[in-house]
Amino acid sequence: MPQKKIVLIYLLLNSIFINFTFAQKINEVDKIIAKYPKSFNTTEKLAEKIGKDFDSDAERARAIYSWIAFNIKYDYNAFLNPPRVQGFSYSSEAEKQRKIKQVNDNLIQKAFNSKKAVCEGFTALYQNLAEQLGLKCEIVRGDSKTNLRDIGRKTTLSNHAWNMVFVDKKWRLVDVTWGQGYYDSSKGRMVNDFNPIYFDTDPDYFFAKHYPDSGSYLGSRISKEDFLNGPLIYNTTIENDYKIKSPDSGIIEVKNGDKVTFEIKNISKSNQVFYLNKKNQPVKVQNPKEKRGGLEFQILMDNNIGDYITIFVDTNSVVAFKIVSK
Structure with missing residues (x-):
């Protein structure tokens, strides 16, 4: 193995060990x-x-x-x-x-x-x-x-x-x-x-x-x-390392009837994922797909969505976005 690769592997393992310790x-x-x-x-x-x-x-x-x-x-x-x-x-x-x-x-x-x-x-x-x-x-x-x-x-x-x-x-x-x-x-x-x-x-x-x-x-x-x-992230996001991959902006510009794709790392179908509509009623996300170590799902942006949308995982708020009409 080339000397450079050995050094890189050593540095990586040493970093992991230090962080674990x-x-x-x-x-x-x-x-x-x-x-x-x-x-x-x-x-x-x-x-x-x-x-x-x-x-x-x-x-x-x-x-x-x-x-x-x-x-x-x-x-x-x-x-x-x-x-x-x-x-x-x-x-x-x-x-x-x-x-x-x-x-x-x-x-x-x-x-x-x-x-x-x-x-x-x-x-x-x-x-x-x-x-x-x-x-x-x-x-x-x-x-x-x-x-x-x-x-x-x-x-x-x-x-x-x-x-x-x-x-x-x-x-x-x-x-x-x-x-x-x-x-x-x-x-x-x-x-x-x-x-x-x-x-x-x-x-x-x-x-x-x-x-x-x-x-x-x-x-x-x-x-x-x-x-x-x-987007606004919550403590649960940090505690569980839920990385918000999509949307990458906290401001979502949509027309009525648009579907917006969300992707969150380190959650799966075994988690209960939902959002609140403008009446503060929980709505379970439909047809989520496990993808690249996380979950991908779409939400329909219609008259039931308020000025903000907050995603929940197992009853805990994870991330929120602002909804702006085009």
């Missing part, structure tokens, strides 16, 4: 962190305990994520009624940096002590603990995509923040704000629901729901148009 390590971390106290006197005490209990950077990065997600709750009232931004004066660059650090330290301590925060508090606390444990960590600010109205939205807003942490020679994407739970509009409150999928999320999935203000990731440009006009 990484997954193995972090799966056990949550069980240990769940037994931690809900409160520590200082962030230094928490970082010290994590440092003693876990040896690898991967475990420590996950431990920080898990502890914050288990114990810090999203402050929805603060989100609805944000505090006034307080400015400050300074006479030198050094004084400016000191005051910025003080504002950031206050934000961290407030989140840590009150056990409540919005995304700025989550990300600042994650970075603080990571850096105490010797991990390189950054805060990224940008736009997020969370509801149907975001499909095809014209404006990009800086309304969210997340982290990147450097582990095992790779930057890992982390959104601990979304890892701690979600807002249930039917109940009118936050629901605490730990979700591991926003730790080391696959960039393809992550950037379907996040758009950085810089417009780039690790030096590569990210398409603003693809983000705004792409």
Whole structure:
């Protein structure tokens, strides 16, 4: 076998082994962190305990994520009624940096002590603990995509923040704000629901729901148009690696009576696949075909279809599209 092929095979197997080992390590971390106290006197005490209990950077990065997600709750009232931004004066660059650090330290301590925060508090606390444990960590600010109205939205807003942490020679994407739970509009409150999928999320999935203000990731440009006009994917899609192959746009332009082809990877005929019509009634897809490791099916676009169409797999929402008449 040529030397080049041997090297390529070795690199591929080594990459698979590293990823498998990484997954193995972090799966056990949550069980240990769940037994931690809900409160520590200082962030230094928490970082010290994590440092003693876990040896690898991967475990420590996950431990920080898990502890914050288990114990810090999203402050929805603060989100609805944000505090006034307080400015400050300074006479030198050094004084400016000191005051910025003080504002950031206050934000961290407030989140840590009150056990409540919005995304700025989550990300600042994650970075603080990571850096105490010797991990390189950054805060990224940008736009997020969370509801149907975001499909095809014209404006990009800086309304969210997340982290990147450097582990095992790779930057890992982390959104601990979304890892701690979600807002249930039917109940009118936050629901605490730990979700591991926003730790080391696959960039393809992550950037379907996040758009950085810089417009780039690790030096590569990210398409603003693809983000705004792409379909809305849900947590189940990420959890089960349901890749949406078709349509590739989140905006479907149709005439009444058109049939639109959908293709989703990693589902089969054994799954129950349906959508909701404009009366919110479930409609099972007809004559699905297994194709290339997934399922292909068509949906008739008629007067029963509303402004949006959401595909469900086994009762879980997977992906949504905006329907536009030609």
